[in-house]
Amino acid sequence: MTTFNIQPVNTVLFEDIQQKINLKTKPLGSLGQLERIAAQIALIQQTLTPELQKPHMLVYAADHGITNSGVSAFPQEVTFQMVMNFLSGGAAINVFCKQHGIEMCIADAGVNHDFPKGTPLLDLKVAKGTANFLHEAAMSEEQLQEAIEKGADQVTKAHQEGCNVVGFGEMGIGNTSAASMLMALLCKLPVAGCVGRGTGIDDPQFANKINILEQAKDFHKLSGEDPWKVLQTFGGLEIAMICGGMLKAAELGMVILVDGFISTSAFLVGYKLYPALKDYAVFCHQSDESGHRRMLEHIGAEPILNLGMRLGEGSGAAVAYPIIQSAISFLNEMASFESAGVSNKE
Numbered sequence: 001m002t003t004f005n006i007q008p009v010n011t012v013l014f015e016d017i018q019q020k021i022n023l024k025t026k027p028l029g030s031l032g033q034l035e036r037i038a039a040q041i042a043l044i045q046q047t048l049t050p051e052l053q054k055p056h057m058l059v060y061a062a063d064h065g066i067t068n069s070g071v072s073a074f075p076q077e078v079t080f081q082m083v084m085n086f087l088s089g090g091a092a093i094n095v096f097c098k099q100h101g102i103e104m105c106i107a108d109a110g111v112n113h114d115f116p117k118g119t120p121l122l123d124l125k126v127a128k129g130t131a132n133f134l135h136e137a138a139m140s141e142e143q144l145q146e147a148i149e150k151g152a153d154q155v156t157k158a159h160q161e162g163c164n165v166v167g168f169g170e171m172g173i174g175n176t177s178a179a180s181m182l183m184a185l186l187c188k189l190p191v192a193g194c195v196g197r198g199t200g201i202d203d204p205q206f207a208n209k210i211n212i213l214e215q216a217k218d219f220h221k222l223s224g225e226d227p228w229k230v231l232q233t234f235g236g237l238e239i240a241m242i243c244g245g246m247l248k249a250a251e252l253g254m255v256i257l258v259d260g261f262i263s264t265s266a267f268l269v270g271y272k273l274y275p276a277l278k279d280y281a282v283f284c285h286q287s288d289e290s291g292h293r294r295m296l297e298h299i300g301a302e303p304i305l306n307l308g309m310r311l312g313e314g315s316g317a318a319v320a321y322p323i324i325q326s327a328i329s330f331l332n333e334m335a336s337f338e339s340a341g342v343s344n345k346e
Protein backbone atom coordinates (compact mmCIF):
# COMPACT_ATOMS: atom_id res chain seq x y z
CA MET A 1 0.00 0.00 0.00
CA THR A 2 1.16 3.56 -0.70
CA THR A 3 3.17 5.06 2.13
CA PHE A 4 3.03 8.69 3.18
CA ASN A 5 5.70 10.86 4.75
CA ILE A 6 3.80 12.63 7.51
CA GLN A 7 5.86 14.55 10.01
CA PRO A 8 4.41 15.79 13.30
CA VAL A 9 4.28 19.60 13.11
CA ASN A 10 7.36 21.26 14.56
CA THR A 11 6.28 23.01 17.77
CA VAL A 12 9.37 25.19 18.22
CA LEU A 13 7.35 28.27 17.19
CA PHE A 14 4.56 27.59 19.66
CA GLU A 15 5.71 30.02 22.34
CA ASP A 16 6.17 32.86 19.87
CA ILE A 17 2.72 32.24 18.42
CA GLN A 18 1.14 32.10 21.86
CA GLN A 19 2.97 35.29 22.81
CA LYS A 20 1.63 37.04 19.71
CA ILE A 21 -1.90 35.89 20.60
CA ASN A 22 -1.51 36.97 24.22
CA LEU A 23 -0.34 40.47 23.27
CA LYS A 24 -3.45 41.22 21.20
CA THR A 25 -5.80 43.84 22.66
CA LYS A 26 -8.03 41.43 24.56
CA PRO A 27 -8.06 39.67 27.90
CA LEU A 28 -5.94 36.51 27.89
CA GLY A 29 -7.70 33.57 26.27
CA SER A 30 -10.83 35.59 25.49
CA LEU A 31 -11.03 34.44 21.86
CA GLY A 32 -11.44 30.90 23.13
CA GLN A 33 -11.25 28.23 20.45
CA LEU A 34 -10.28 30.80 17.81
CA GLU A 35 -6.95 31.06 19.60
CA ARG A 36 -6.41 27.32 19.47
CA ILE A 37 -7.29 27.19 15.76
CA ALA A 38 -5.04 30.15 14.93
CA ALA A 39 -2.11 28.57 16.79
CA GLN A 40 -2.65 25.21 15.11
CA ILE A 41 -2.68 26.70 11.61
CA ALA A 42 0.31 28.92 12.37
CA LEU A 43 2.21 25.81 13.45
CA ILE A 44 1.14 23.84 10.37
CA GLN A 45 2.40 26.67 8.19
CA GLN A 46 5.42 27.39 10.45
CA THR A 47 4.78 31.13 10.46
CA LEU A 48 3.44 33.88 12.73
CA THR A 49 1.39 35.16 9.77
CA PRO A 50 -0.55 32.19 8.38
CA GLU A 51 -2.78 32.51 5.33
CA LEU A 52 -5.59 30.43 3.89
CA GLN A 53 -5.19 30.15 0.16
CA LYS A 54 -7.54 28.79 -2.50
CA PRO A 55 -9.72 26.65 -0.23
CA HIS A 56 -11.01 23.53 -1.98
CA MET A 57 -13.84 21.15 -1.12
CA LEU A 58 -13.26 17.78 -2.77
CA VAL A 59 -16.52 15.84 -2.90
CA TYR A 60 -16.42 12.13 -3.75
CA ALA A 61 -19.44 10.04 -4.69
CA ALA A 62 -19.65 6.25 -4.60
CA ASP A 63 -22.12 3.44 -4.12
CA HIS A 64 -22.20 0.70 -1.52
CA GLY A 65 -23.19 -2.95 -1.98
CA ILE A 66 -24.51 -3.02 1.58
CA THR A 67 -27.55 -0.98 0.42
CA ASN A 68 -28.94 -4.33 -0.84
CA SER A 69 -29.39 -5.26 2.83
CA GLY A 70 -31.85 -2.44 3.56
CA VAL A 71 -29.63 -0.18 5.68
CA SER A 72 -30.66 3.22 4.29
CA ALA A 73 -33.93 5.14 4.09
CA PHE A 74 -33.13 6.00 0.45
CA PRO A 75 -32.51 3.90 -2.68
CA GLN A 76 -29.07 3.61 -4.23
CA GLU A 77 -29.89 5.71 -7.29
CA VAL A 78 -30.04 8.80 -5.04
CA THR A 79 -26.23 8.78 -5.16
CA PHE A 80 -26.13 9.43 -8.89
CA GLN A 81 -29.14 11.75 -8.73
CA MET A 82 -27.37 13.85 -6.10
CA VAL A 83 -24.27 13.95 -8.29
CA MET A 84 -26.42 15.56 -10.98
CA ASN A 85 -27.71 17.97 -8.33
CA PHE A 86 -24.12 18.84 -7.31
CA LEU A 87 -23.31 19.48 -10.95
CA SER A 88 -26.22 21.87 -11.35
CA GLY A 89 -25.38 23.70 -8.13
CA GLY A 90 -28.45 22.72 -6.13
CA ALA A 91 -27.07 20.79 -3.14
CA ALA A 92 -26.33 22.18 0.32
CA ILE A 93 -22.58 21.91 -0.26
CA ASN A 94 -22.83 23.97 -3.47
CA VAL A 95 -24.64 26.74 -1.62
CA PHE A 96 -22.18 26.87 1.31
CA CYS A 97 -19.09 26.66 -0.89
CA LYS A 98 -20.42 29.48 -3.06
CA GLN A 99 -21.21 31.54 0.04
CA HIS A 100 -17.68 31.21 1.43
CA GLY A 101 -15.59 31.28 -1.75
CA ILE A 102 -14.58 27.62 -1.54
CA GLU A 103 -13.82 25.92 -4.84
CA MET A 104 -15.85 22.74 -5.05
CA CYS A 105 -14.78 19.73 -7.13
CA ILE A 106 -17.05 16.74 -7.56
CA ALA A 107 -15.59 13.37 -8.47
CA ASP A 108 -17.08 9.99 -9.30
CA ALA A 109 -15.15 7.62 -7.02
CA GLY A 110 -17.40 4.64 -7.73
CA VAL A 111 -21.01 5.46 -8.57
CA ASN A 112 -23.14 2.62 -9.91
CA HIS A 113 -24.18 4.59 -12.97
CA ASP A 114 -22.81 5.33 -16.43
CA PHE A 115 -22.58 9.08 -16.71
CA PRO A 116 -22.98 10.19 -20.31
CA LYS A 117 -19.84 11.44 -22.08
CA GLY A 118 -19.44 15.14 -21.56
CA THR A 119 -20.85 15.13 -18.01
CA PRO A 120 -18.69 17.77 -16.28
CA LEU A 121 -17.65 15.36 -13.56
CA LEU A 122 -14.16 14.30 -12.57
CA ASP A 123 -14.02 10.62 -13.53
CA LEU A 124 -12.06 8.75 -10.88
CA LYS A 125 -14.33 5.70 -10.99
CA VAL A 126 -12.66 2.62 -9.50
CA ALA A 127 -15.71 0.35 -9.80
CA LYS A 128 -19.47 0.63 -10.09
CA GLY A 129 -19.89 0.55 -6.34
CA THR A 130 -18.46 -1.77 -3.71
CA ALA A 131 -19.48 -5.39 -3.06
CA ASN A 132 -21.90 -6.12 -0.21
CA PHE A 133 -19.64 -6.50 2.83
CA LEU A 134 -22.20 -8.74 4.48
CA HIS A 135 -20.88 -11.56 2.25
CA GLU A 136 -17.45 -10.46 0.95
CA ALA A 137 -14.88 -7.68 1.21
CA ALA A 138 -16.23 -4.37 -0.13
CA MET A 139 -13.24 -3.99 -2.44
CA SER A 140 -10.07 -5.76 -3.54
CA GLU A 141 -6.65 -4.66 -2.36
CA GLU A 142 -5.98 -3.29 -5.86
CA GLN A 143 -9.17 -1.24 -5.80
CA LEU A 144 -8.27 0.18 -2.40
CA GLN A 145 -4.81 1.08 -3.65
CA GLU A 146 -6.27 2.78 -6.73
CA ALA A 147 -8.72 4.79 -4.64
CA ILE A 148 -6.04 5.91 -2.17
CA GLU A 149 -3.77 7.01 -5.01
CA LYS A 150 -6.51 8.83 -6.89
CA GLY A 151 -7.52 10.72 -3.75
CA ALA A 152 -3.89 11.60 -3.04
CA ASP A 153 -3.34 12.77 -6.63
CA GLN A 154 -6.31 15.08 -6.53
CA VAL A 155 -4.94 16.80 -3.44
CA THR A 156 -1.52 17.12 -5.09
CA LYS A 157 -3.22 18.86 -8.04
CA ALA A 158 -5.08 21.28 -5.77
CA HIS A 159 -1.82 22.00 -3.94
CA GLN A 160 -0.08 22.72 -7.24
CA GLU A 161 -2.78 25.30 -7.97
CA GLY A 162 -1.85 27.10 -4.74
CA CYS A 163 -4.42 25.56 -2.39
CA ASN A 164 -3.26 25.16 1.23
CA VAL A 165 -6.56 24.30 2.90
CA VAL A 166 -8.74 21.41 1.80
CA GLY A 167 -12.06 19.96 2.94
CA PHE A 168 -13.50 16.60 1.96
CA GLY A 169 -17.12 15.78 1.25
CA GLU A 170 -18.93 12.61 0.28
CA MET A 171 -22.14 11.32 -1.23
CA GLY A 172 -22.97 7.64 -1.11
CA ILE A 173 -26.21 6.06 -0.04
CA GLY A 174 -25.32 3.46 2.59
CA ASN A 175 -22.07 5.10 3.64
CA THR A 176 -23.06 5.61 7.28
CA SER A 177 -23.00 1.79 7.48
CA ALA A 178 -19.45 1.63 6.11
CA ALA A 179 -18.36 4.42 8.48
CA SER A 180 -19.97 2.64 11.46
CA MET A 181 -17.99 -0.51 10.68
CA LEU A 182 -14.73 1.42 10.43
CA MET A 183 -15.51 3.01 13.79
CA ALA A 184 -16.45 -0.27 15.49
CA LEU A 185 -13.27 -2.01 14.32
CA LEU A 186 -10.79 0.84 14.70
CA CYS A 187 -12.15 2.20 18.00
CA LYS A 188 -12.82 -1.34 19.27
CA LEU A 189 -16.38 -0.54 20.27
CA PRO A 190 -19.53 -2.68 20.04
CA VAL A 191 -21.24 -2.22 16.65
CA ALA A 192 -24.51 -1.03 18.21
CA GLY A 193 -22.75 1.97 19.77
CA CYS A 194 -21.41 3.01 16.38
CA VAL A 195 -24.64 2.88 14.38
CA GLY A 196 -26.96 5.82 13.78
CA ARG A 197 -30.01 6.57 11.68
CA GLY A 198 -28.18 8.00 8.66
CA THR A 199 -30.72 9.42 6.24
CA GLY A 200 -33.48 8.87 8.79
CA ILE A 201 -34.45 5.22 9.13
CA ASP A 202 -37.34 4.23 11.40
CA ASP A 203 -37.12 1.92 14.43
CA PRO A 204 -37.52 -1.44 12.60
CA GLN A 205 -35.01 -0.34 9.90
CA PHE A 206 -32.62 0.78 12.65
CA ALA A 207 -32.88 -2.63 14.37
CA ASN A 208 -32.22 -4.28 10.99
CA LYS A 209 -29.20 -2.04 10.32
CA ILE A 210 -27.60 -2.97 13.66
CA ASN A 211 -28.34 -6.65 13.07
CA ILE A 212 -26.86 -6.60 9.54
CA LEU A 213 -23.73 -4.77 10.66
CA GLU A 214 -23.23 -7.14 13.61
CA GLN A 215 -23.52 -10.09 11.22
CA ALA A 216 -20.96 -8.48 8.92
CA LYS A 217 -18.56 -8.04 11.81
CA ASP A 218 -18.96 -11.69 12.84
CA PHE A 219 -18.51 -12.84 9.24
CA HIS A 220 -15.17 -11.08 8.64
CA LYS A 221 -13.68 -11.65 12.11
CA LEU A 222 -11.15 -8.83 11.77
CA SER A 223 -9.16 -7.70 14.79
CA GLY A 224 -8.97 -4.08 13.62
CA GLU A 225 -5.19 -4.04 13.91
CA ASP A 226 -4.73 -3.45 10.17
CA PRO A 227 -6.54 -0.22 9.21
CA TRP A 228 -6.04 -0.77 5.46
CA LYS A 229 -7.65 -4.21 5.75
CA VAL A 230 -10.57 -2.72 7.68
CA LEU A 231 -11.06 -0.08 4.97
CA GLN A 232 -10.78 -2.68 2.19
CA THR A 233 -13.33 -4.91 3.91
CA PHE A 234 -16.00 -2.33 4.66
CA GLY A 235 -15.37 0.42 2.13
CA GLY A 236 -16.33 2.62 0.53
CA LEU A 237 -14.47 3.98 -2.46
CA GLU A 238 -15.30 7.61 -1.57
CA ILE A 239 -14.08 7.02 2.00
CA ALA A 240 -10.84 5.53 0.66
CA MET A 241 -10.30 8.51 -1.66
CA ILE A 242 -10.88 10.91 1.22
CA CYS A 243 -8.42 8.93 3.35
CA GLY A 244 -5.76 9.07 0.61
CA GLY A 245 -6.46 12.76 0.11
CA MET A 246 -6.15 13.58 3.81
CA LEU A 247 -2.86 11.69 4.10
CA LYS A 248 -1.43 13.48 1.07
CA ALA A 249 -2.66 16.84 2.40
CA ALA A 250 -0.79 16.24 5.68
CA GLU A 251 2.32 15.19 3.76
CA LEU A 252 2.13 18.49 1.86
CA GLY A 253 1.62 20.52 5.06
CA MET A 254 -1.92 21.59 4.18
CA VAL A 255 -4.77 22.34 6.58
CA ILE A 256 -7.37 19.56 6.49
CA LEU A 257 -11.03 20.38 7.15
CA VAL A 258 -12.74 17.32 8.63
CA ASP A 259 -16.53 17.17 8.19
CA GLY A 260 -18.97 14.75 9.85
CA PHE A 261 -19.35 11.07 10.60
CA ILE A 262 -18.22 9.72 7.22
CA SER A 263 -15.37 12.14 6.71
CA THR A 264 -14.12 11.48 10.25
CA SER A 265 -14.23 7.72 9.61
CA ALA A 266 -11.85 8.29 6.66
CA PHE A 267 -9.68 10.37 8.97
CA LEU A 268 -9.75 7.59 11.57
CA VAL A 269 -8.22 5.09 9.14
CA GLY A 270 -5.43 7.52 8.27
CA TYR A 271 -4.92 8.49 11.89
CA LYS A 272 -4.48 4.88 13.03
CA LEU A 273 -1.75 4.49 10.41
CA TYR A 274 -0.15 7.93 10.87
CA PRO A 275 -1.05 9.52 14.23
CA ALA A 276 0.63 12.80 13.15
CA LEU A 277 -2.26 13.27 10.68
CA LYS A 278 -4.16 14.85 13.57
CA ASP A 279 -1.74 17.79 13.72
CA TYR A 280 -3.04 18.95 10.32
CA ALA A 281 -6.75 18.39 10.94
CA VAL A 282 -9.35 20.94 12.00
CA PHE A 283 -12.48 19.16 13.22
CA CYS A 284 -15.23 21.37 11.88
CA HIS A 285 -18.34 20.04 13.52
CA GLN A 286 -19.97 17.35 15.58
CA SER A 287 -22.58 15.63 13.49
CA ASP A 288 -25.91 14.58 14.93
CA GLU A 289 -25.29 11.08 13.60
CA SER A 290 -25.10 9.11 16.81
CA GLY A 291 -21.59 7.73 17.11
CA HIS A 292 -19.85 10.86 15.87
CA ARG A 293 -19.39 12.29 19.35
CA ARG A 294 -17.68 9.10 20.52
CA MET A 295 -15.61 8.91 17.38
CA LEU A 296 -14.36 12.45 18.01
CA GLU A 297 -13.71 11.60 21.67
CA HIS A 298 -11.70 8.55 20.65
CA ILE A 299 -9.51 10.79 18.47
CA GLY A 300 -9.38 13.47 21.17
CA ALA A 301 -10.78 16.01 18.73
CA GLU A 302 -12.56 19.24 19.65
CA PRO A 303 -15.12 20.09 17.01
CA ILE A 304 -15.81 23.77 16.24
CA LEU A 305 -19.58 23.61 15.67
CA ASN A 306 -22.41 21.57 17.07
CA LEU A 307 -25.46 22.62 15.09
CA GLY A 308 -27.34 19.35 14.98
CA MET A 309 -26.35 18.92 11.31
CA ARG A 310 -26.25 15.37 9.89
CA LEU A 311 -25.88 15.69 6.17
CA GLY A 312 -22.33 15.02 5.08
CA GLU A 313 -21.29 16.30 1.60
CA GLY A 314 -18.66 18.41 3.44
CA SER A 315 -21.43 20.74 4.62
CA GLY A 316 -20.24 21.04 8.23
CA ALA A 317 -16.72 21.86 7.06
CA ALA A 318 -17.97 24.53 4.67
CA VAL A 319 -20.19 26.12 7.34
CA ALA A 320 -17.28 26.23 9.82
CA TYR A 321 -14.88 27.75 7.29
CA PRO A 322 -15.60 31.45 8.05
CA ILE A 323 -14.86 30.77 11.72
CA ILE A 324 -11.45 29.42 10.73
CA GLN A 325 -10.97 32.54 8.60
CA SER A 326 -11.78 34.65 11.68
CA ALA A 327 -9.08 32.81 13.62
CA ILE A 328 -6.50 33.68 10.96
CA SER A 329 -7.76 37.28 10.63
CA PHE A 330 -7.46 38.10 14.33
CA LEU A 331 -3.94 36.72 14.44
CA ASN A 332 -2.84 38.78 11.44
CA GLU A 333 -4.87 41.95 11.79
CA MET A 334 -5.64 42.69 15.43
CA ALA A 335 -3.57 45.36 17.14
CA SER A 336 -1.31 44.50 20.05
CA PHE A 337 -1.47 46.38 23.36
CA GLU A 338 1.70 48.17 22.35
CA SER A 339 0.74 49.10 18.77
CA ALA A 340 -2.68 50.39 19.87
CA GLY A 341 -1.42 52.16 23.00
CA VAL A 342 -3.77 50.15 25.22
CA SER A 343 -2.61 49.47 28.78
CA ASN A 344 -2.07 45.81 29.55
CA LYS A 345 -3.04 44.15 32.83
CA GLU A 346 -0.72 45.12 35.72
Ligand SMILES: Cc1cc2ncn([C@H]3O[C@H](COP(=O)(O)O)[C@@H](O)[C@H]3O)c2cc1C
Pocket residue numbers: 071072073074078082170171172173174175176177197198199200311312313
Ligand atom coordinates in the same frame (compact mmCIF):
# COMPACT_ATOMS: atom_id res chain seq x y z
C1 LIG B 1 -31.08 13.53 -0.75
C2 LIG B 1 -29.85 13.18 0.05
C3 LIG B 1 -28.75 14.04 0.03
C4 LIG B 1 -27.62 13.72 0.79
N1 LIG B 1 -26.45 14.36 0.94
C5 LIG B 1 -25.70 13.67 1.77
N2 LIG B 1 -26.33 12.57 2.18
C6 LIG B 1 -25.78 11.68 3.18
O1 LIG B 1 -26.61 10.54 3.41
C7 LIG B 1 -26.03 9.32 2.96
C8 LIG B 1 -25.71 8.41 4.09
O2 LIG B 1 -26.82 7.97 4.79
P1 LIG B 1 -27.30 6.44 4.73
O3 LIG B 1 -26.17 5.61 5.20
O4 LIG B 1 -28.49 6.39 5.64
O5 LIG B 1 -27.66 6.16 3.29
C9 LIG B 1 -24.76 9.73 2.24
O6 LIG B 1 -24.97 9.86 0.88
C10 LIG B 1 -24.42 11.04 2.89
O7 LIG B 1 -23.55 11.82 2.14
C11 LIG B 1 -27.55 12.58 1.59
C12 LIG B 1 -28.65 11.70 1.60
C13 LIG B 1 -29.79 12.00 0.84
C14 LIG B 1 -30.97 11.07 0.84
Ligand SMILES: O=C(O)c1cccnc1
Pocket residue numbers: 176198199259260261262263287288289292309310311312313
Ligand atom coordinates in the same frame (compact mmCIF):
# COMPACT_ATOMS: atom_id res chain seq x y z
O1 LIG C 1 -22.23 13.25 9.61
C1 LIG C 1 -22.29 12.82 8.46
O2 LIG C 1 -21.30 12.88 7.70
C2 LIG C 1 -23.55 12.19 7.94
C3 LIG C 1 -24.58 11.87 8.78
C4 LIG C 1 -25.73 11.30 8.29
C5 LIG C 1 -25.83 11.05 6.95
N1 LIG C 1 -24.82 11.34 6.14
C6 LIG C 1 -23.69 11.91 6.61
